[in-house]
Amino acid sequence: MFESIAITGISLISALGDDPAALLAAWHDGTSGLSPTGVDELPGQAPVLCGRINLDFTQRLGGTGWRHYTRSSLMATLACRNLMTSLADASVWKQREEIGICLGYNADASIHLFFSSFFSTLKTKSYRWINPTSFLNISNNAPASLLSLQHQCRGPIFTVTTGFASGLDALNLSATVLQGGHAPAMLVGACQEINPELLESFANLPGENNGGILGSLPRGGVIAGEGCAMLSLEKLSPSDHGRARAWVLGYGEALNLPDQNTDASAAVALAVQNALADAQIRLEDIHAVFLSANGNNLQDTAEATALRGLFGRRCPPAVALKGAWGECYHAGSAMSAAAAVLCLEKGFLPPTLNLAPGYDAEALGLSTRPQTVPAGNILLLSLDRDKKAVALILNLPRKDRAVC
Amino acid sequence: MEDVYVTGLGIVSPLGHDTPAFWEALVQGISGVGPVTRFETDWLAAHIAAEIRDFPKPSPFLTPEEAQNPFAGEWLILSAGREALKQAGLLTEKKQSSKPDLEIILGSNQGDFVPQLEKRVRALETTEASAIRRAMVPMMLSESAFHELLLKLARRLNAGGVECILSNACSTGAYAISLAAERIRQGKTEAVLCGGVEILSEVVYAGFSCLRALAPACCQPFDLHRQGIVFGEAAAAFMLESKSSVLARGAQPLAKIAGWGWSSDAHHLSAPHPEGRGMALALQRALKLSGLKPGQIDCLVAHGTGTLSNDRVEAAAFLEVFGKNPPPVTAPKSMVGHSMGAASAVEALVGVKIVERGIIPPTMNFQTPDPDCPLDCVPNTARRRAVTYCQTNASSFGGNNVSIIFGPPEL
Numbered sequence: 001m002f003e004s005i006a007i008t009g010i011s012l013i014s015a016l017g018d019d020p021a022a023l024l025a026a027w028h029d030g031t032s033g034l035s036p037t038g039v040d041e042l043p044g045q046a047p048v049l050c051g052r053i054n055l056d057f058t059q060r061l062g063g064t065g066w067r068h069y070t071r072s073s074l075m076a077t078l079a080c081r082n083l084m085t086s087l088a089d090a091s092v093w094k095q096r097e098e099i100g101i102c103l104g105y106n107a108d109a110s111i112h113l114f115f116s117s118f119f120s121t122l123k124t125k126s127y128r129w130i131n132p133t134s135f136l137n138i139s140n141n142a143p144a145s146l147l148s149l150q151h152q153c154r155g156p157i158f159t160v161t162t163g164f165a166s167g168l169d170a171l172n173l174s175a176t177v178l179q180g181g182h183a184p185a186m187l188v189g190a191c192q193e194i195n196p197e198l199l200e201s202f203a204n205l206p207g208e209n210n211g212g213i214l215g216s217l218p219r220g221g222v223i224a225g226e227g228c229a230m231l232s233l234e235k236l237s238p239s240d241h242g243r244a245r246a247w248v249l250g251y252g253e254a255l256n257l258p259d260q261n262t263d264a265s266a267a268v269a270l271a272v273q274n275a276l277a278d279a280q281i282r283l284e285d286i287h288a289v290f291l292s293a294n295g296n297n298l299q300d301t302a303e304a305t306a307l308r309g310l311f312g313r314r315c316p317p318a319v320a321l322k323g324a325w326g327e328c329y330h331a332g333s334a335m336s337a338a339a340a341v342l343c344l345e346k347g348f349l350p351p352t353l354n355l356a357p358g359y360d361a362e363a364l365g366l367s368t369r370p371q372t373v374p375a376g377n378i379l380l381l382s383l384d385r386d387k388k389a390v391a392l393i394l395n396l397p398r399k400d401r402a403v404c
Numbered sequence: 405m406e407d408v409y410v411t412g413l414g415i416v417s418p419l420g421h422d423t424p425a426f427w428e429a430l431v432q433g434i435s436g437v438g439p440v441t442r443f444e445t446d447w448l449a450a451h452i453a454a455e456i457r458d459f460p461k462p463s464p465f466l467t468p469e470e471a472q473n474p475f476a477g478e479w480l481i482l483s484a485g486r487e488a489l490k491q492a493g494l495l496t497e498k499k500q501s502s503k504p505d506l507e508i509i510l511g512s513n514q515g516d517f518v519p520q521l522e523k524r525v526r527a528l529e530t531t532e533a534s535a536i537r538r539a540m541v542p543m544m545l546s547e548s549a550f551h552e553l554l555l556k557l558a559r560r561l562n563a564g565g566v567e568c569i570l571s572n573a574c575s576t577g578a579y580a581i582s583l584a585a586e587r588i589r590q591g592k593t594e595a596v597l598c599g600g601v602e603i604l605s606e607v608v609y610a611g612f613s614c615l616r617a618l619a620p621a622c623c624q625p626f627d628l629h630r631q632g633i634v635f636g637e638a639a640a641a642f643m644l645e646s647k648s649s650v651l652a653r654g655a656q657p658l659a660k661i662a663g664w665g666w667s668s669d670a671h672h673l674s675a676p677h678p679e680g681r682g683m684a685l686a687l688q689r690a691l692k693l694s695g696l697k698p699g700q701i702d703c704l705v706a707h708g709t710g711t712l713s714n715d716r717v718e719a720a721a722f723l724e725v726f727g728k729n730p731p732p733v734t735a736p737k738s739m740v741g742h743s744m745g746a747a748s749a750v751e752a753l754v755g756v757k758i759v760e761r762g763i764i765p766p767t768m769n770f771q772t773p774d775p776d777c778p779l780d781c782v783p784n785t786a787r788r789r790a791v792t793y794c795q796t797n798a799s800s801f802g803g804n805n806v807s808i809i810f811g812p813p814e815l
Binding site for chain 2: 043096105106108111114115116117118119122124126127132135136138139140141142144146148153154155156158160162169173176179180182196197198201204205257384387388
């Protein structure tokens with residue numbers, strides 16, 4: 001169990017923008033952030049739906065010198081800047097020397113760019129010089145290191161690369177670092193940019209939508225997205241408890257240890273049970289569930305089976321946010337955590353968009369329109385295909401708040 | 405808070421495929437460096453590396469079927485992991501963990517993703533950029549994905565606990581070990597298998613060559629005429645356990661992990677802080693957690709890459725923390741090369757062996773002292789010395805620093 005570890009700030013960038021007020025309005029109105037890819041974006045292929053961020057990052061960040069940095073780094077920079085602006089009044093964030101950073105990230109987009117450049121040009125023409133920045137961008141720790149440089153944070157620094165679970169793993173790791181007294185505060189999050197290879201990889205995932213929660217692409221496959229969430233985590237003293245926007249209660253994970261392509265529902269259920277045990281609460285204490293569901297039938301079916309097995313007919317209200325912004329891979333679960341705090345602070349659960357045709361939403365407690373939900377304990381889930389399941393439980397302190 | 409002990413070690417390295425062979429070669433000052441055989445280097449300025457050769461061959465830690473597979477990081481870390489489990493007395497006859505809830509925390513920068521991508525691209529009959537990019541598509545969400553290395557290891561060992569893979573560049577192996585130690589210290593778990601793994605990559609090798617960071621002949625840490633890095637590859641594994649677990653099992657610990665410290669330079673994406681501020685912070689934070697004074701450290705295992713800037717900055721950090729006469733410093737990269745994501749785990753393993761055996765391995769290829777690095781580098785010959793506490797230092801691109809202190813295994 002984590003003691004007094006709180007989320008004190010949130011910044012979220014998705015296909016629905018980076019303004020919290022606009023995001024809440026979009027959720028309330030059921031606005032989708034999905035849009036088709038450009039005509040020539042996927043060579044030789046028809047456009048597919050994706051959750052692309054339509055922000056000019058360099059313009060938003062201002063200044064010069066951004067052209068060598070990856071879209072992920074720019075995303076993380078903007079998200080972190082937005083977050084730090086919101087935290088400016090809290091004294092702990094003025095003591096940067098000890099503050100730590102933890103980012104869920106994989107440099108897949110940079111690796112693809114560098115590889116194609118390397119094997120098509122550099123090697124064949126025997127160039128003996130490469131751009132140091134583009135080379136360093138293939139290192140997974142580049143965005144986290146950039147954030148530490150920009151904000152002069154000299155505390156612990158971690159880059160976590162555990163696929164779909166990267167975001168929740170980063171939150172768990174950061175809470176552990178705080179619990180151990182290694183930093184007074186952590187900047188934690190995850191980022192993921194869209195690139196042609198990722199779009200195509202998700203489009204090629206088996207997804208005939210036989211039992212999937214979210215709708216898939218017309219020819220099967222998952223709708224990819226991009227995004228970044230940054231959260232500030234602090235170990236709060238009792239006098240500071242009022243600054244908590246949410247408390248980190250417990251973490252659990254489980255592997256689907258049998259061979260691949262087997263049903264991972266047992267792993268999902270075990271992850272939830274481990275998280276409940278860690279948080280020292282009961283299943284009936286969960287007030288809302290933020291699903292991992294992304295339209296992949298294998299994943300969605302395992303998740304739904306596990307939840308029905310656990311909760312029976314009394315599933316708490318649930319939402320699958322990826323219906324609105326796509327599967328953001330490494331960033332997806334951190335975005336889910338940030339979104340959970342944002343909307344439940346306002347006392348509502350957004351609707352699940354792009355629900356699979358004919359899916360029995362009611363059986364899983366899925367919201368199909370904005371739904372009033374009291375503050376309380378939130379269960380966040382992340383499932384890495386048929387392999388690793390992660391559950392994180394947050395608690396939102398009950399306050400008087402507007403209900404939608 | 406729980407005390408943390410090392411109960412098992414495992415390694416596959418250019419100097420040997422298990423810990424005894426590696427340690428024996430290291431103490432004798434044998435070099436693992438030779439010509440690069442894995443890919444062509446004729447268009448580059450450097451042509452040497454410390455490659456792992458003849459692996460897998462019949463091995464006590466791999467099944468005959470596993471040993472048939474092509475060379476890959478997953479087999480290196482599996483072999484090293486099983487060696488560590490076996491030494492700890494936690495390996496079953498089926499070569500799995502006897503603890504079903506065993507946690508695994510690994511450090512790696514590429515996993516098997518980048519080397520496999522290279523193989524795939526080399527097999528193409530085109531150098532057209534879009535074709536090369538398309539070749540990557542089937543790998544991204546498949547068994548070749550970066551973090552699959554971790555999941556495959558967990559499945560083979562039947563380890564069902566928390567699994568995590570860190571990617572903090574060259575210091576990531578020691579980050580994994582220290583994070584594992586932190587989880588045990590806090591009582592979140594009682595046993596973690598941890599370490600680092602990396603295999604040689606053509607793209608990374610060529611990139612560093614183009615950056616003029618590779619040495620042409622040998623790695624000479626702290627020498628006045630040092631010319632850069634010599635790449636290597638390795639897997640190093642640690643079995644860590646809580647004091648309660650050690651006592652309950654009647655296990656024989658090899659060393660205690662007395663402390664660890666993490667820091668970020670917050671200075672530059674590739675260059676270390678010129679005064680070693682970040683490295684010094686990590687060293688000091690490890691000392692603070694351990695409750696030890698600098699004067700109680702008997703030996704330092706250096707990051708010691710052999711580059712002009714790293715070694716100068718590292719020496720500055722040692723002088724800052726330990727004063728004018730730091731304890732003896734050894735730099736294993738002079739023999740095993742720089743195995744990137746595995747390097748700091750390899751050096752941590754060296755730290756444990758130093759405490760266990762009372763021998764400090766030499767820093768090889770040391771000929772001319774550098775006035776900017778006024779250290780006792782244990783040049784070219786191993787030294788016998790009773791070592792109670794040994795401290796390691798690791799850094800990386802982006803300034804991700806970590807230090808670990810190993811001490812005597814008294815319970």
